[in-house]
Amino acid sequence: MRLSIDVHLDYGIAGDADVLLQIEAAAMPDQRIEEQSLTIWSDSPIRAVPGEDGIGQRCWARGHGRLTAVYRAVVKVERPVVALGAYGTTPPRLLPGDVTAYLMPSRYCQSDRFEGFVAREFPGLDGGALAAALSAWVGNALDYRMGSSSGETTALDTFASRSGVCRDYAHLLVALARAGGIPARCVSAYAPGVDPPDFHAVAELWLDGAWRLVDPTGMASCGDIARVCIGRDATDIAFMTVFGQATLWTQTVRVRALDDETA
Structure with missing residues (x-):
């Protein structure tokens, strides 16, 4: 592409x-x-x-x-499109040092507050199977609504309101993935088909030894996304x-x- x-x-x-x-x-x-x-x-x-x-x-x-x-x-x-469920898992103790930081809570992604929810709602899942389930849950649970959030909205706020924009979708998926033991980071990106046209925010999850792009809004495929920058949350990736x-x-x-x- x-x-x-x-x-x-x-x-x-x-x-x-x-x-x-x-x-x-x-x-x-x-x-x-x-x-x-x-x-x-x-x-x-x-x-x-x-x-x-x-x-x-x-x-x-x-x-x-x-x-x-x-x-x-x-x-x-030039990025192959592979279903998330096909990827395996990496135990936290075997993660590379530079990936470990993306298991931790951050300002907008309070993953420690979601551990009980993930364990209760997605029992027995890990790795790619859990990543696919979490991404689908975020896409189905939230309504994409302009003006429904602000620059101060956190993953917890989005979880409660069930609405947001791409930044909020990415924050919530990242927080849920970290709560489930999957390192996750936010990505600022460009992608065609984003509505309304704007800078786009997606997530990357560490699965099977590499970072895998995921757009929980469903507006872009991982093969259509050009990264700009990455970070713990919106603090690091603001345009x-x-x-x-x-x-x-x-x-x-x-x-x-x-x-x-x-x-």
């Missing part, structure tokens, strides 16, 4: 503010960057730094009154973090699937 990505951000900045952007698709073995450009209008130098766990790239900018950024890319995704105050003027995200012949 080849994806064409076109992003335009235009924000008003109150005074001066440092801004951290995470909008560039990550170069990884299963997704190759064929074309890419990022233009930021700023009077100050732009500084790039590695993303969480070295995946993707963050970009520091300085906004003065206004911050405008345009990102365009063509990404070729823009403003150390000050900002006002949205214009924001558009367009992702299209391309045929190989149209390169």
